[in-house]
Amino acid sequence: MSDTSTNSGSPFHPVLRRQLRRSNIVDRPVDDYAWNGFLDRIDRAYRDNDQGRERLERSVGISSREIRELTLDMDRSSESLLAHERDRLRLLFDSVTTGLLVIDRFGRITSVNPEAARMLGDAGTLINSYLDQMLQMIGRDGEPRPLVNREELDRALRSGQWVRNDVRLADPRRPFQYVETSDGTLPAGVIAADVAIVAFRAGETHLGGLVVVTDNAAREEARSRLAWQASHDALTSLPNRLLLAERVEVALVQARRTGNWPSVMFIDLDRFKYVNDSLGHAAGDLLLVAAADRLQRCVRGGDTVARTGGDEFVVLCEGADDIAGVRIVAERILATLNEPFDLDADQAYISASIGIAHGSADDRDSDSLLHDADLAMYRAKELGGGRISEADERLRIEAAERMQLERALRSAVVQDDITVAYQPVFRIEGGDLVGFEALARWTHPTLGEVPPNRFIPIAEDLGLIVAIGDRVFDIACRDLASWNAQRAEGDLGFPLGMNVNISGRELSSPSLVPRVVAAIQRHEVPPEWLTLDVSESVLLQHGDVASARLEELRSAGIRVAIDDFGSGDSSLSSLRRFAVQMVKIDRGFITGIDSTIRDERVVRAVIDLAHALDCEVLAEGVEGTRELGVLRELGCEYVQGYLLGRPMPADEAFILATAVLRRTKPSEERSAQVITPDRWVA
Ligand code: C2E
Ligand code: MG
Numbered sequence: 001m002s003d004t005s006t007n008s009g010s011p012f013h014p015v016l017r018r019q020l021r022r023s024n025i026v027d028r029p030v031d032d033y034a035w036n037g038f039l040d041r042i043d044r045a046y047r048d049n050d051q052g053r054e055r056l057e058r059s060v061g062i063s064s065r066e067i068r069e070l071t072l073d074m075d076r077s078s079e080s081l082l083a084h085e086r087d088r089l090r091l092l093f094d095s096v097t098t099g100l101l102v103i104d105r106f107g108r109i110t111s112v113n114p115e116a117a118r119m120l121g122d123a124g125t126l127i128n129s130y131l132d133q134m135l136q137m138i139g140r141d142g143e144p145r146p147l148v149n150r151e152e153l154d155r156a157l158r159s160g161q162w163v164r165n166d167v168r169l170a171d172p173r174r175p176f177q178y179v180e181t182s183d184g185t186l187p188a189g190v191i192a193a194d195v196a197i198v199a200f201r202a203g204e205t206h207l208g209g210l211v212v213v214t215d216n217a218a219r220e221e222a223r224s225r226l227a228w229q230a231s232h233d234a235l236t237s238l239p240n241r242l243l244l245a246e247r248v249e250v251a252l253v254q255a256r257r258t259g260n261w262p263s264v265m266f267i268d269l270d271r272f273k274y275v276n277d278s279l280g281h282a283a284g285d286l287l288l289v290a291a292a293d294r295l296q297r298c299v300r301g302g303d304t305v306a307r308t309g310g311d312e313f314v315v316l317c318e319g320a321d322d323i324a325g326v327r328i329v330a331e332r333i334l335a336t337l338n339e340p341f342d343l344d345a346d347q348a349y350i351s352a353s354i355g356i357a358h359g360s361a362d363d364r365d366s367d368s369l370l371h372d373a374d375l376a377m378y379r380a381k382e383l384g385g386g387r388i389s390e391a392d393e394r395l396r397i398e399a400a401e402r403m404q405l406e407r408a409l410r411s412a413v414v415q416d417d418i419t420v421a422y423q424p425v426f427r428i429e430g431g432d433l434v435g436f437e438a439l440a441r442w443t444h445p446t447l448g449e450v451p452p453n454r455f456i457p458i459a460e461d462l463g464l465i466v467a468i469g470d471r472v473f474d475i476a477c478r479d480l481a482s483w484n485a486q487r488a489e490g491d492l493g494f495p496l497g498m499n500v501n502i503s504g505r506e507l508s509s510p511s512l513v514p515r516v517v518a519a520i521q522r523h524e525v526p527p528e529w530l531t532l533d534v535s536e537s538v539l540l541q542h543g544d545v546a547s548a549r550l551e552e553l554r555s556a557g558i559r560v561a562i563d564d565f566g567s568g569d570s571s572l573s574s575l576r577r578f579a580v581q582m583v584k585i586d587r588g589f590i591t592g593i594d595s596t597i598r599d600e601r602v603v604r605a606v607i608d609l610a611h612a613l614d615c616e617v618l619a620e621g622v623e624g625t626r627e628l629g630v631l632r633e634l635g636c637e638y639v640q641g642y643l644l645g646r647p648m649p650a651d652e653a654f655i656l657a658t659a660v661l662r663r664t665k666p667s668e669e670r671s672a673q674v675i676t677p678d679r680w681v682a
Contacts, residue, residue, distance in 0.1 A: 012039065013046035099193075099213035105206045107131045107153045119191055119215055121172045131211060138168040138190060147195060157209050162197040166216070169193050192220035233307040235285060236292035244306035244314055248366035251318050252359060261359035263326040264369050265315040266377035267295070267333060270351045270385035272311035275343075277543055283343040287350070290343075294336045298329060314370070323358055330354050330388045338386075351386035353377055358390070375399050406462060408444055409455055413464050413471075418442050420475045421647035424656060425499065425618065425640045428632045433656060435497030437533070437640060438476035439647045440468060460505050469506045470515060476500050477523040477530075479650050483657040484529070496657055499531045499561060504538040508545050513552045520558075527557035531582060535563040539578050550579055561618070566606065575613060583610040587621025590641070594626035604634050611635070 011017065016039070020026070029035060057063050062070075093100055099116030101109050107130050112123040120126060126134060135147040147167060148156070156162035174189035186192060194214040200207040231243035239247070251262040269291060276284035288311065295305045295313055304316040315333070317326050337352045355377025363369045372391035375398075380389035412418060422436035440452050459465040476498050484495040506512055520527055532553060539546045539562065550560055561582035562574065566589050575583065585606055593599045603619075610617045619631045622641030631639060645656070 012043050013050070015046050016043050097215075099211075099215065101126065101131070101211040101213070102208065103131050103157075103197075103211060104208040105157055107150070107157065109134065110208070115215075116211075116213055119171075119193070119213060120169075125172075134172060135195070136170040136172065137164075138170055144170045148197070153197070156197045157199050157206055160199050163195070165194045166220075167193055167195060169195075169213075186217060186221060186224070192216040236289055236307050238292055238296075238313075239304055239306040241306065241308040241314075244304060244308060244316060245366045245370070247304050248316055248369060251316060252363055252366065252369070255359060256361070260318075261361075262369075263317040263323065263356060263358045264373040265317065265326070265330055265333070266355040266357075266370075266373040267313040267315065267337075268353045268377050268381060269311035269313075269337070270353055270381070272350055273541070275348045275350060279343060279346050279348065283346060283348070286343045287341050287348055290341050291337060291350075294339075295333060298332045298336055300329070303329075314373070326356060326358065327388070330356055334386070334388060353380035353385045354388040355380055356388065356390045371399075372396070402458065405444070405447075405450070405455065406458055408447075409442070409458055409464060410462065412442055412444075413459075413467050416471065418468050418471050419649075420472050420479075421649060422476075422479075422653035423640055423647040424645040424653070425497075425638055426644050427637060428628070428639055429637075432493070433496065434638060435499065435529075436480075436653055436657075437499040437501075437647075438472055439501070440472050441647075456503060460503055463505070465503050465505050466509060466511075466515075469502060470519070473500055473516065473519045474522070475650075477519050477525045479653070480529060481523040481525050483654060486658045490658065492658060495529060497529050497531060499533050501533045501535075501563065504541055507534055507538060507549055508542050512549060513556055513558075516553075516558060517556055528559070531559040531561050533561045533563040533584065534580075536565050536567060536574055540574055547578060554579065564620075566602070572609065575609060575615070580615060582616045582618060584618045584620050584640075585636075587641075590619045590621050590627055590631070591623065594624065594630050600630060600634075603631075603636075607634050607636055 012020070020039075028039070053064070093111075093113050096113065097115055099119050100113040101116050101120075102111035104110050109126050109129055109131060112120075112126045117123045117126065120134065132146050132148055132150050132153050136144040137147040138144055147164065147169065148162065152162065168186075169191040171189045171191055193216055196212045197209050198212065199209045231240060231246075232238065233240045248262065248264060255261045269287075272284065272287070275287055288307075292305065292307060292313070295315065299305055299315055299317070302318050304318075306314045306316070308314050315329070317329060334352055334354060337350060341348045341350070355373045355375065357369050357372035357376060359369050372395070375395050376389045376391040379395060380387045383389065419441045421439045421441045423439060424433055425435050425437060426432060427434050440456065441449065442452075442455050443449050456465065456468075459468050480496065480498045487493060487495060502512070516530075516532070517527075519525075520530065534546070534550075542549075553560055559581040560578075561584050562578065562580045563584045564586045565575075565583045566586040583606065585603060589599050589603050589606075593603055607617050616638065617636045618638035618640060619627075619636050620640055622628055622631065622639045622643050624643060627641075628639060628643065648656075
């Protein structure tokens with residue numbers, strides 16, 4: 001039996017055996033009980049330990065050998081995993097479309113991905129250079145300065161993150177020159193980017209950071225293009241109203257410092273609508289582009305030419321030395337716009353109405369200056385166009401009065417304060433009263449009676465005309481129905497007719513005919529009692545829409561008269577173009593017809609032409625008996641005028657409408673006596 005065995009004879013635990021061998025204890029002293037007991041206890045301890053481990057291994061299901069092998073395997077595979085991960089990261093680093101630069105804890109660039117190299121220069125130049133020296137951004141003043149300074153960079157690398165969005169970086173490879181481009185694209189040598197720095201740390205140790213540069217060129221370009229589009233007119237590429245207002249504002253602010261006040265010129269093209277309507281929109285567009293070009297050539301550097309509406313341009317003059325200089329520019333513009341425009345196959349002639357307002361310390365903001373120029377332009381237009389008008393105190397007072405009128409008219413419409421006066425219409429042969437013209441009337445609380453020539457255009461501008469028209473229509477139909485009922489009852493003769501005026505806005509509204517039909521049905525007025533007066537200029541202005549509307553009215557059985565005939569540019573053509581049943585010759589031709597041979601000839605021609613086209617003729621504004629005589633000779637059917645009856649309130653018109661009229665022909669002498677309607681009454 002070997003000594004290296006237990007008392008029971010089995011060998012000691014291999015570990016104990018190894019230890020005894022290493023201590024050169026080969027033989028176990030037979031009689032040393034204490035020693036042997038000690039060895040046996042150690043042996044048991046080892047065996048107990050083995051048993052414990054085996055129990056553990058059994059419960060885990062894996063042996064310690066297997067664990068060792070597994071650990072080795074893991075070491076091997078984690079090494080290849082790491083290599084694999086490193087490759088993947090490299091691939092990612094190289095292929096992302098974001099610029100990445102790795103910097104050490106001193107801010108020195110140690111690694112650059114291809115995207116960063118594309119944006120900021122080749123890797124050779126970038127690596128080993130310092131980030132704070134390499135990245136330059138362009139300030140608001142257009143000057144380059146470091147994107148991040150040393151302290152900021154140190155702080156970022158120590159404490160985590162640093163981000164700056166929407167910066168414009170200077171391309172370090174290009175010589176730097178910042179020029180605003182007109183179409184919103186980025187100037188050459190400029191990179192729009194977001195830049196972020198993320199610090200690396202291992203525990204408390206600062207290792208450096210990753211710089212992330214995101215190229216925003218596409219976003220930035222889209223944004224600048226949008227901004228450009230929002231501030232420019234698409235057709236002419238001129239600044240629009242928005243940008244103009246901004247520039248006027250800036251000019252006023254500067255003027256407060258320098259005393260060099262800007263002037264503003266409102267330019268409205270006269271007759272542009274005519275070109276558009278007759279030659280088509282494409283020709284109209286060509287004309288606008290050409291006009292924009294001419295305007296730009298008239299102004300000086302530093303001036304702004306803007307397009308603020310269809311045929312409306314505004315020039316902001318900052319370059320002129322004084323008011324006289326501005327006037328010279330305006331004269332030049334007027335002259336250049338008077339030159340013919342070659343539009344493909346056609347040639348067009350237009351002119352312009354120009355309003356000028358000179359800035360002063362009174363101008364609180366761009367609005368007031370622009371408003372003054374606008375007012376002056378309107379005055380130039382009212383005076384016939386093709387001229388220059390300058391804003392002055394009188395114009396401002398007039399504008400203030402108009403504001404006051406506008407306010408009062410609004411409430412008059414709401415409160416139904418618009419009334420109707422009736423002017424009688426007579427047939428010349430026989431002197432019969434044939435009807436009335438309904439004329440709107442408005443009495444202002446302080447200004448007194450305001451003539452319709454003043455308030456109707458305002459109502460048109462304010463969009464109140466439809467409400468006024470409806471009211472006049474309603475009252476006129478109601479009164480006419482009642483008068484004709486009385487005439488029928490008393491056997492007083494044929495039913496009377498009624499002329500009602502309608503304006504351009506009413507004519508162009510698709511709801512006109514349904515509204516008129518509703519009114520006549522409400523009051524049980526047969527359509528043939530009604531005639532709508534549409535002025536010649538309105539018909540010409542609304543062209544095709546007018547023709548269509550006249551057709552609708554005709555289908556509804558309502559007659560139409562061409563009003564103020566002869567006051568427009570192309571009366572003869574309008575008579576041919578628009579199918580009307582009556583021509584009302586403008587007062588301008590009637591006054592003095594008895595003394596002016598030319599007027600007489602014109603009226604004769606108009607009457608003959610109208611008759612040739614199956615139209616009846618009414619002469620407006622007959623004030624003298626001799627005029628009446630001439631008209632009778634010329635074959636004019638109807639007359640209306642102060643001689644025979646002024647516009648009168650409904651109660652007076654009622655008397656006239658329901659009285660028994662003298663059936664005799666009014667002789668010239670008699671008609672001289674029957675100036676007031678009651679004298680016509682038998
Ligand atoms: P209009 O349709 O040509 O009406 C005739 C105008 O000439 C009326 O002026 C009338 O009072 C005036 N007049 C008639 N005879 C004579 C005369 O012998 N001598 C002179 N000097 N004038 C005479 P009023 O009532 O001031 O109306 C002016 C214009 O306002 C009308 O011209 C018409 O265009 C417009 N108007 C009037 N009422 C309405 C309306 O209800 N709707 C619309 N849209 N326009 C209206
Ligand atoms: Mg009329």
